[in-house]
Amino acid sequence: MDLSAINPVLLIASLMVAATPLLLAAIGELVVEKSGVLNLGVEGMMIVGAIAGFATAVESGSPLLGFVAAAFAGAALSVLFAILTQFAQANQVASGLSLTLFGLGLSALMGQSYVGIKPPRMGDIHIPVLSDLPVIGPILFGHDIILYFGIALTAAVWWMLKYSRMGLVLRAVGENHDAAHALGYKVLRIRLMAILFGGACAGLGGAYISLIRVPQWTEGMTAGIGWIALALVVFASWKPWRALLGAYLFGGVTVVQLNLQAAGVAIPVEYLAMSPYLITILVLVILSADKSSAPASLGRNFHASR
């Protein structure tokens, strides 16, 4: 075993890459849940985003276009969920689960001719001077644009929820949809917007796996990241910065355990492989020991009856 083969700078840089898909999906789902909707279809929307982004990038040669397509594909799948739950009043848990199953099947079908192809590479940004700094340069200033977008999105969602009127209305709808309706807010419309946003974010997260993190297409390649994102939202107590922390922790442990495996540490691979899930959930459970504040209307369907 040779731990000296692990380069801490590369390790930190790659943990940020490993965390980004999870972060994007979790931030999207956080907004959805804040509006009072529980969409368990994150995994399905991610994998559809992964293949839609991959296919578009391969066909057009532009990774950026691939990400745009992934966001649209994720949002399109979430429309299905929105129609089922918001307009047809279907059960949110069952609809979300079936959305995941549908997404996994659909992506496998769409991806048949893309197995084994390499997508066009997304360039990393390069800022003169800053990116060339030792240690700090590769960690902070040498990533692709989507990674920075994920962090900016976290900040934007935090600000929106805390300080903007839009965020206040969104929280109000998730807290008590009957009261929000009585005050004249369009509950269904607001929830539809939130669901679309969540779908687009999940799609982006999926495409980040297939275009940057891996990068290639295999069936079922999201490998449960969508489910971790769902758990992350709950354990982060619906707070954006905590979701970021949890995503980085998960990404970090994932990268570390991969490095340990490569270094040949004498721990069975199975234990190493389960460690990111265990440690992330453990830490977030401890963090969320304070007053857990689930939106009061979470998972309840709204119908404007008399």
Place this chain on the structure above:
Amino acid sequence: MSVPLLSLQGLTKAYPGVVANDTVSFDIGEGEVHALLGENGAGKSTLVKMIYGLVKPDSGKMLLRGQPYEPAEPRQARADGIAMVFQHFSLFDALNVAENIALGMENPPEMRDLAARIREVSETYGLPLDPFRTVGDLSAGERQRVEIIRCLLQDPKLLIMDEPTSVLTPQEVEILFKTLQKLQSEGTSILYISHKLEEIRTLCDHATILRLGKNVGECTPSETSARDMAEMMVGSSLQTPQRAAREFGEVAMDITGLSVPAPSAFGTALKNVHLKVRKGEILGIGGVAGNGQDELLGVLSGETLTDADAVKLHGKPIGRLGPTARRRLGVLAAPEERLGHAAAPDMSLTENAMLTGSVREGLEKNGFLDWGATKAFAERIITAFDVRTPGPGNAARSLSGGNLQKFVIGREVLQDPDVLVVNQPTWGVDAAAAAAIRQSLLDLAAKGAAVICISQDLDELMEISDSFAALNEGRLSAPREAAGLTVDEIGLMMGGAHGMEVAHV
């Protein structure tokens, strides 16, 4: 009267199977306090929802100062100067006071300015409020202040109030009335909905009475007796509950020095509660909502377990027994929350009858359920308590609040309890049904049962109880004989006005 502020002309609104409003017309003058009276299901709520733009009328029109007024949504109604305080508070528990108020405004100012304005307005009208407190932590009275201030900040021309006093102490009611009178003197009109006829007599200039969706009459409340108004609402003469002279027997239930920690973050801890109730006695427990009523009911019914000796039935400790074991011994309870606590909303009335009646009515034998007997039991409740429903197969949710309440109380009363605990037995129930429920409690006591009636309706407690105690922040006052208690004394037992003061401008 010149041009009225708001004139309703032939408003009609039908829902499948029921006409909620049938050509209702009346006027509300400038600066007038107008009462809207009616039983449950008379169409009051639908009518005010039309005025507030939540529901569109099928036909008829409204004129606001002579101009056609057709609000498509509440936003537009608010822009036209119409504000509403809801019966079921339309507040968001997890948000703070300022955020709640901002949600009800069209163009709220910056949070800091809004907080300053909330302080200013709340002090002007004697309704002190901290803008940054979380609404979930507020008492019912304080929550109502949030709603009222939300309306006042928009300078309304017409303020609609749907049953505003049902959760207030007498002192708080008095202050609310002073606030309303001050508003009226500033030229604001008020449309006031209430079941409490004495309040309407002191406050309102004019009253419109609805029955089955129709306007059946108008009156000047100060010149009409409460009884006459009640009879106009019901459409027939009203029975006042008759109390027979009773002898009290030995002590049936006895609680000594009971303290229970708060069950949840928004709950109340019970502190050193002493309580004794004798056979044939009705003990009334007053107090503003959220002072430990639910917790006390939980302790009495067996939902919350305590030390064995803390709760005694006929001298035997029952503190460690759960609800079913207590039912077997004759301790029955009817909690306040009808949907979800007293009854399972999506189950039929027969199934709901089974839920609490299985032990005492023998509806369950060797683990098998006797549905035939249960249905007969449900039908017995429906007949005896005049529950209006097509049959026992209907879901509890489909009944109106008052009808379900009759069913829930009837279900316990018919099981012939030794001790019956009820919380808010007539909450949201119209005058005739309330009288019937109270009568059944009195009859039960006359047969020798001990009854503990927890209620926020003081008139009700004065009407039926033999002794009276008040809950305040989880403490139970020493019981006093109910006869001869004055409203002021009761108010003080309930803990006074909770820091409210009279408007001082």
